[in-house]
Amino acid sequence: MGWWQTVAGRVIGDAPADYIEGLARMGQLFVEPSEFPRHVRERLNALYVEGLGRQPTDGELSELLAFCR
Secondary structure, eight states, rough: OOOOOTTTTTTTEEHHHHHHHHOOOOOOOOSSSGGOOHHHHHHHHHHHHHHSSSSOOOOHHHHHHHHHH
């Protein structure tokens, strides 16, 4: 599992990307982080805390969504 810094200086990772892509395969598509249901946001927060020791910023989640499109 890896994490990397985007051109904008934000961090995204394999585990959050895999989670978002899995949701997309089930028909759950999101354009903006504000569209996440509570359980999705909580899972993404947990993945970031587990991997980086902190919660993601909305900017990171926006870049994650763009990456997964």
